[in-house]
Amino acid sequence: MITMASSQEKPQLIVDGKRLDGRDAGDLRPISIQTNVVKNAVGSAYIEWGNNKIIAAVYGPKEALPKHTANPERAVIKCRYAMSPFSSLEDHGRTGPNRRATEISKVTREVFENVVMLEKFPGSEIDIYVEVLQADGGTRAAGVTAAAVAMATSGIPMTDLPFGVSIGKIGETIVVDLNKIEDNYSDADVPMVISPRQDKILLLQMDGNMTKDNIKEAIDLAKKAGETISKLQSDALRAPYLEVMEKYKGEKSSYDEKQAD
């Protein structure tokens, strides 16, 4: 096991304006998203965000159990974020939920309570599972991004498709999308989840110190990065449909093709 150096021996995180992995301050790591990867789930997604590998799955709506958790006016969301025992260098993911996983499950749940139209399913529950297979910093943001895509593929109505991204401060520079090393040694780490259509911040946590101006800059950077992330989410959702449409493009029917609904 690698022991973490104390914060006194901070590694140089920005050299000649470039970060350790060669990115500029405003660059995201490469992201790819796939939909419908879990057959038994109602909706699911797999995201590779740099070295993060995360599966998100959505089940439900179904009868809320145990019964006392049900709300007769709206659906309840239950969320489980978990790191696999093999996902990271530290000992995350030992058996059972720990303090950190419980916290992230809670904040993820609260993000989706704000975008899913819960009032359509009174008395039922919607389960979200976020399973981290490989971790390299920023897993809660990547997890929410994947879970949003999973929720969209499940057909549960949502008012928006949120995305997550973490913003950090290294020295005096505000940087986008911290990886594990930067996360550990940066001066501040601010994961954010934004609902782009409503322009609302659904999650904002801060580890470290930032000034008021820093926060303003961070939010602007997150929104800018979000344009890229939202585009990737939307492409991933459309891809399977466009593929089939492309295949039969231009074919006309002798029957009227309107759906009888």
Place this chain on the structure above:
Amino acid sequence: MQRIVIPGEKLEDKPLRIEGAIVDNGKTYSTVMGSYDQDKKALIPLEGLWYPMPGDTVVGRIAEDKFTVYIVDLSAPYRGLIFSKDSNEEFVAGDLVEATVKELDKTQTAILGRPRKLTGGKLVYVKPSKIPRILGRGNNMIKQLTMKTHTDVTVGMNGIIWLRGGRLDLVSEALNMIQEEAHTSGLTNRVMSLLELGA
């Protein structure tokens, strides 16, 4: 002109009442993955859940037998309920049943009438959002399927389809095809040629 839309995508710049959409700040936005027809102002969900409506045919499995009522598992957020007095037959837990939704009550329960026991056969699970396409306009698609394959097909609006006799393999294949290509045009023709090739 149809386009694929995702949750939160703007459909119209003015407030319009469209099924599956919301109006926010004077503009209309989609809440589901769907195919939006700009001219007809219609949003057809590509992924979706089944909301029971009175008159819907459903296929389910008896989950519990409570003497006066049977509870039916519809694999949906709603439970089905059959009153024994509405039924000429007796069921036991595990029986497959076809029924019609009579009414809905407020506790996530659909009260079912006209139950009929389904024996033998095979179940196919499909996405509830694809059922309108499987039925086709004026039930055209399903009529053709039944005629050409001589299979008994009972389509539950909850996404469970029961098949018996005839060409089970061919019908399953056709149902899969409809499900995957539901948003393309010329589908009926392709399904028909599939059936003719297989026959």
